[in-house]
Amino acid sequence: MTESFSMLAILPELVLIGSALALLMGAAYVGDRATMAISWLSVVALAAAGASLACPGVLAGSVMGGLFRADAFGAYAKVLIFVAAAASILIAPRFFNRGGQNGLGARAEYPILILLACVGMSIMVSAGDFLTLYVGLELNSLAAYVLASFMRQDERSAEAGLKYFVLGALASGILLYGISLLYGFAGSTGFDGVSAAVADGLDKGELFGLVFVLAGLSFKMSAVPFHMWTPDVYEGAPTPVTAFFASAPKVAALGLTVRVAIEALGPAGLAWQQVIIFIALASILLGAVAAIGQTNIKRLLAYSSINNVGFALIGLAAGTQEGVAAVLSYLAIYIVMTVGTFMCVLQMRDQAGNPVESIASLSGLSQTRPGLAAAFAIFMFSLAGIPPLFGFWAKFLVFDAAVAAGFTALAAIGIAASVIGAFYYLKIIKTIYFDQPAEAYEARSGRVEYALMSVTAAIIVVGYFFNPLLDRASAAAAASLF
């Protein structure tokens, strides 16, 4: 047994763990007074972890006896995760400080839990073994359960945390059951070993294991038919936490699913492609149809995220290198759109400063807050996939990959469903621009939120200039899996 044990390969994780522990000490001794400082230091830690990916020798390939893969795919996903996590740390202090009688104020544990969740997610996207996968997933999930009920005085937040915890435990059970079946029949928990075992024909036990593993993972990505927790948790969790859930863990779960599908189950392509195609189509259709009747903006965005996961999975269903590259590009663009949209949602506060979430309260926003209305419109048009904006390019890439791999029918259904989905995005724009003005929102707004909103909106509008860069990065990342 040769040990290729390289500490350098896990440098980003080490940076995050070290800074999380140091900041935890700071939080323990200084208390919640240090929340702002700890938040900014966490963002610095995330930036340092991201920068450490560029160190020579970090992308060492398969290390720790195959448990961990430090490759371009993992690096790409980690950058997205760190960016999304940094955004959700930055917007939190202001939100929690204005939490009203339900809030405890901004607390220093929030950025620390996000940092630890990031460690879990970056272990997930770099997993080379089912055990690594599971440990990373649990690290992320446990932090997420706590974050969901972070405003514990708020009944909805506590309920969201409990719901997420119970269903998450169920999903972990399903996933572990699948892993144990795969281990039992393949004789190894390593992705290489499982891949070698399914290469000589997929027997019944392995097939069952594969289905259970994909079911467990689709819970984590909130894909249909394991999506039922998403609207409730997104609605109940504090808005910065919802922004976090909708961005970073999605990248981690999708990245993990892509890696499991390609690296561990690659030779059994026909078997998992059927499952992925079903999950993708079901997510797109349900996400599009169920969102229509929603009156709460956070619930609507939950269905929108289910819908988007479906589109991203179409790229994976193609099963080709171009398909995986399309998934990665989709994720990058999706992160920008999601973060931007949630910045807009954070601005929705009534005159007394209490957060409001109803779509009706957006009526006539264009007359009271033209800038915010324009930003909302940009993100909604982009999510709907209207051509001049960046969101169109993401959808185009996955459909292009699906058609190139011969899944024309899949692409056709996806495009049809995206038209259905466009309806509710456009309905919001109609509410904002053409309805009678409702009570105006309060005019105050945080600098950080405004900056993030402007930057993301700008990226969405002029995104095509980034295409060469994005294409090259996602192609290189996808190539490292094949």
Place this chain on the structure above:
Amino acid sequence: MIHVLAFYLFAAFVVASGALTIFARNPVHSVLWLILAFFNAAGLMLMLGAEFIAMLLVIVYVGAVAVLFLFVVMMLDIDFAELRAGFVEYLPFGVLIGLILLAEIVFGAAAWKAGPLQLANRAAPIGHEAPNIEQIGTLLYTRYIFLFEAAGLVLLVALIGAIVLTHRTRGGVRGQNIDKQNRRRPQDAVRNINQPTGQGVEL
């Protein structure tokens, strides 16, 4: 010969104390019978050469889980007579579940004998030259050290989470302040008075 004797001793005790766990009228006695069952099961594991599992049974199940049970049973005000009243009502369902489990065990054993399980490329070392505690330890601290440490982080998150969700600062609690105690001088605390007879003490 001694093996057979030990096996039947342990096995008989497991079955008997298992049955008594269910039939004992006093719930505290049930838990105590359960502990006896765990101990004898640990003995059976030892005879199989699985000393690690034997130790787990004693340390984790007897040391932690059963004691926790005991506390819960003692603290909760559960009317066990009422719980037991439904015994006949739930009996068919219980028997059904038991039969299903039994059938699954039979199927599982049959499949294990017949199935083409590829056990050749498994990672665990199968050798009897070292005790299995040593083997598990060797694997855990070399090959799987990364996961072992990551599992420690999971526990840390659980710890932080429990504090975040439950910690509250309460008023009116007199916590110990060692610094304040050390700074206290005799003149702050001691008073010499000449107490006149027949009068109450002024505190």
